[in-house]
Amino acid sequence: MARIYISLGSNVEREHHIRAGLDSLYRLFGNLTVSRVFESEAVGFIGRPFYNLVAAAETEQPLDQLAHALRELEFAHGRALDAKKFAPRTLDLDLLLYDDTVCEQPVSLPRGEILTNAFVLWPLAELAPDLRHPLDGRTYAELWAAYDKGAQQLCPIVFNWQP
Incomplete structure (x- = not known):
């Protein structure tokens, strides 16, 4: 059983x-642990602010099947087949960690945005503060403590979700 963070x-x-995405992940994995939801400015393009969070789950799916399932969920929730990287999103699902796997295919793990984007690192640090980044070696709490908080503005919001 692999511990995953999305x-x-x-x-x-x-x-x-976000609610529909969480509902879909719950149907796929069962029990989810979720961070708070954060509002953040668009990164890489000018656009409306995002809601972001991280969910953790357990899965027996091999990595390639999991990556495919997450991509299919994005399409099921309105993502265009030709969607550009820096563009508005109905639902973006990025696999951040699959246990301590380090790889480039079928997805890049650990996901690079963990170290560069507050909207990924802060919620991940909430869920797994003592877990160590498989390449950097620091815990996610240590990484968040060292992060330049002025680099990206992020604000926790009130958001209730129940499966």
């Missing part, structure tokens, strides 16, 4: 798509 984001009908 980043969720939306800046199109944010509340609806």
